[in-house]
Amino acid sequence: MSERDLAEESDVEYPFFYVIRHAGRRHLGLFATAVLVTIVAAVNSNLSVYVIGVGFDSVFSSQPLTVPLVPDTWVPASTEGQLWFVGGFLIVSGTVGVFMAIGKNVLWELFGQRVVDDVRVQTFDSAQHQELAFFDTHQTGDVMSALNDDVNTLERGLSKSARWAVGTSVTLLSALAFMAYLNWQLTAVVFLLLPVLAAINIHFSRALSELYPPIQRAEGRLNARMESTLGGMDVVKANGAEGVERERFTGRSGDLRDRSWTGTRKRIQQTPLIQGVTGLVLVVVMIVGGLWVIDGPPLFFTGTLTVGQLVPFLFYMRNMEGGIEFLSALVGIYQWVNSSAARIVGVRNADSRVAEDTDADPVERVDGDVAYEDVSFSYPGTDESVIDSVSFDVDSGETVGIVGSTGAGKSTLIKLLLRFYEPDDGVIRLDGRDITDLSRQDLRAAVGYVDQESFLFDGTVAENISYGEQGVSRAEIVAAAKEAGAHEFVADLDDGYETHVGQRGVKLSGGQRQRVAIARALVRDPSVLVFDEATSHVDNETEVLIRRNLAEISADRTTFVIAHRLSTVRDADRILVLDDGQLVEAGTHDALLAEDGTYADLWRVQIGEIDELPEAFLERVAGDD
Structure with a gap:
């Protein structure tokens, strides 16, 4: 662009x-x-x-x-x-x-x-x-x-x-x-x-x-x-x-x-x-x-x-x-x-200023049913379709993994749900309602979002966890930290929840920043959770800890997990496979391996079976590069 x-x-x-x-x-x-x-x-x-x-x-x-x-x-x-x-x-x-x-x-x-x-x-x-x-x-x-x-x-x-x-x-x-x-x-x-x-x-x-x-x-x-x-x-x-x-x-x-x-x-x-x-x-x-x-x-x-x-x-x-x-x-x-x-x-x-939601419907209660209906999207100023006629339904409480190669459109797909961008065609529904009819503020309050950068502001741990939420009590902050697996390391800090994390959270490790970011998403008790490459910047031990916490906090919530590491989503109720903006496969981990398609090729890459990859996959990857 x-x-x-x-x-x-x-x-x-x-x-x-x-x-x-x-x-x-x-x-x-x-x-x-x-x-x-x-x-x-x-x-x-x-x-x-x-x-x-x-x-x-x-x-x-x-x-x-x-x-x-x-x-x-x-x-x-x-x-x-x-x-x-x-x-x-x-x-x-x-x-x-x-x-x-x-x-x-x-x-x-x-x-x-x-x-x-x-x-x-x-x-x-x-x-x-x-x-x-x-x-x-x-x-x-x-x-x-x-x-x-x-x-x-x-x-x-x-x-x-x-x-x-x-x-x-x-x-x-x-x-x-x-x-x-x-x-x-x-x-x-x-x-x-x-x-x-x-x-x-x-x-x-x-x-x-x-x-x-x-x-x-x-x-x-x-x-x-x-x-x-x-x-x-x-x-x-x-x-x-x-x-x-x-x-x-x-x-x-x-x-x-x-x-x-x-x-x-x-x-x-x-x-x-x-x-x-x-x-x-x-x-x-x-x-x-x-x-x-x-x-x-x-x-x-x-x-x-x-x-x-x-x-x-x-x-x-x-x-x-x-x-x-x-x-x-x-x-x-x-x-x-x-x-x-x-x-x-x-x-x-500027033309891209978000219009005020003056006539938007209030969102009082969200169950978490999500539906994409023939959704397409291209970034402004480009003709290339990033999301191409994608459709799927997610039931309340379901955990859905979203995988695909770099540039497949995984993060963009979820940013459309948060209305960071508006689809060019198609409709996205939350509990049966078109999200463009809903207040952005209410919509985003219902969706807890954790991105791969785990951006923290220059302030205390407590201020970062309660960020964007007015009137959050210390008990609610601690509860969210415990649910995110952050309470133990925060309690060990010199000033506990009043510890200053520095600009962009530089005083904390990558795994600590990630868990604070998860706590920030949980403190509002959202009905829908989104984890966008939540384990991409952490070591294997921290990934295990975060995966264990994800299993617990997503039990009663609709959860989307975007991942390059397929191990992060192998236990998901369903996995969506994107390729060049299109939804090419959907199913459980075992079912997708049995199909021996794109997901199976990505899995072979993850476990190191490079020699088992089909020539067509290697040629396509080389062409993308």
């Missing part, structure tokens, strides 16, 4: 705003407050500059002192009084500015972190609810990159870039308002700058939108390489392959470096262009304004212009230059954040 890009799973036009809209609803009040405080801070800062200018004219040029939103009756009539008024106003404005700056930073950080926390949890939950087919076509490292790197990028975009974008936009708009109030004719000259800046930003926005997604895909591939190498470190060291892995990692890292440099090389061209254009307009305004103050209105301009008006105007323009540069830089930041958001949306909206 080919790998798919997470961003391609996104089916929305503006992923960043899509994510914020869905995750930010609970925090609209915080967002509105942050925007309001940002507006007050920006207007207050620009108002101070205006007051300095008009104060200059008032004190040194005997011009009337007028301040927006301040009644004229509050302004002293004397020149000295106006000087003190301006000084007092600036002190109050500066104090307000300090509190507003602190307030807006706190509010934006809170908003960003709370929204991103919701996004991270929602995206993780979405990843959990994807079908297994999603993980067949997406590398784990790439998904982890979306959950970690892309979510962190989103956090920076929200808590910092969003704050700066709003703050800078308000600063620019309020500066333009004050500039128009000071002299609308010079402000009109400044407006000629906007179409040029817009054209530059549109160009870079389109270019960066094409350059950033490949960079993030390269990051995902690099993370996948690291995850794969570190996860198989014992194999790397056993084969002396550190050099090989270094070359592979260097290749992935070099690809990321080259793609990042391509994006950086384009991005760093944007700011100098913006600076050049805005700087040129600033020079024009300064020359025109200076001539206007000295000799009167030049060219087609009319009216008067004072030094107290020109100086704040130039100050606003200088601030606008920095603001415009930053907004232009935000174009690149937005494209980067938007690319991350697209990958996040890809995890959340």
Whole structure:
């Protein structure tokens, strides 16, 4: 199956705003407050500059002192009084500015972190609810990159870039308002700058939108390489392959470096262009304004212009230059954040996401009758049938072994029962009911599943046994451990059931992990048990112990045992033999040996009678390899 890009799973036009809209609803009040405080801070800062200018004219040029939103009756009539008024106003404005700056930073950080926390949890939950087919076509490292790197990028975009974008936009708009109030004719000259800046930003926005997604895909591939190498470190060291892995990692890292440099090389061209254009307009305004103050209105301009008006105007323009540069830089930041958001949306909206069982029938009691009716299945993206028209019935309490060569479809057959995948054709029934009509949660609660990896989480033995079950008592945990044959070795551990097993259970042996995994399946007292290669990674002594326990715990339960070691299933009530996705034989161990078919050939392989194998079997095995 080919790998798919997470961003391609996104089916929305503006992923960043899509994510914020869905995750930010609970925090609209915080967002509105942050925007309001940002507006007050920006207007207050620009108002101070205006007051300095008009104060200059008032004190040194005997011009009337007028301040927006301040009644004229509050302004002293004397020149000295106006000087003190301006000084007092600036002190109050500066104090307000300090509190507003602190307030807006706190509010934006809170908003960003709370929204991103919701996004991270929602995206993780979405990843959990994807079908297994999603993980067949997406590398784990790439998904982890979306959950970690892309979510962190989103956090920076929200808590910092969003704050700066709003703050800078308000600063620019309020500066333009004050500039128009000071002299609308010079402000009109400044407006000629906007179409040029817009054209530059549109160009870079389109270019960066094409350059950033490949960079993030390269990051995902690099993370996948690291995850794969570190996860198989014992194999790397056993084969002396550190050099090989270094070359592979260097290749992935070099690809990321080259793609990042391509994006950086384009991005760093944007700011100098913006600076050049805005700087040129600033020079024009300064020359025109200076001539206007000295000799009167030049060219087609009319009216008067004072030094107290020109100086704040130039100050606003200088601030606008920095603001415009930053907004232009935000174009690149937005494209980067938007690319991350697209990958996040890809995890959340992928086609393989499990649909909610809103209309599913509840499962109150399960007897354990299982029926496969002409079931077929192919993995997504492939045409090869893994399960081909398989039909059989299993009565409640029956133990059924499932055997076949590697790739015959044994594990896939049972994963269909758990609804890890959905059949392409046919029906699977539990107690006569189509399992697609049942709640997945209830269905899986009725089926205890033990796979060949015996995966344990980093926690205590008790936490692993009770995993997924709320309110399990210590007595129930111990009872499940005893039934699984795990209680004796757990009791001998230093901390007993509170012993930490380490990541993936590394502090326990393979047989111990297997028995803890069996106890985990038993603690919910399921009506159906599935053992998928439960003895494939243990020694012969541990296999004997597990087989003895299996015989006891499967006595009153419907049990499926998938095995390569045929000795594990020889005492099963019935054995199903799969070959290339088809059910080719069924019967007891002795009956299947008497048929002298596929099962008998597999048995000869197990007991070492290679010379007795038919030539057709050997040729088929060689062809499969």
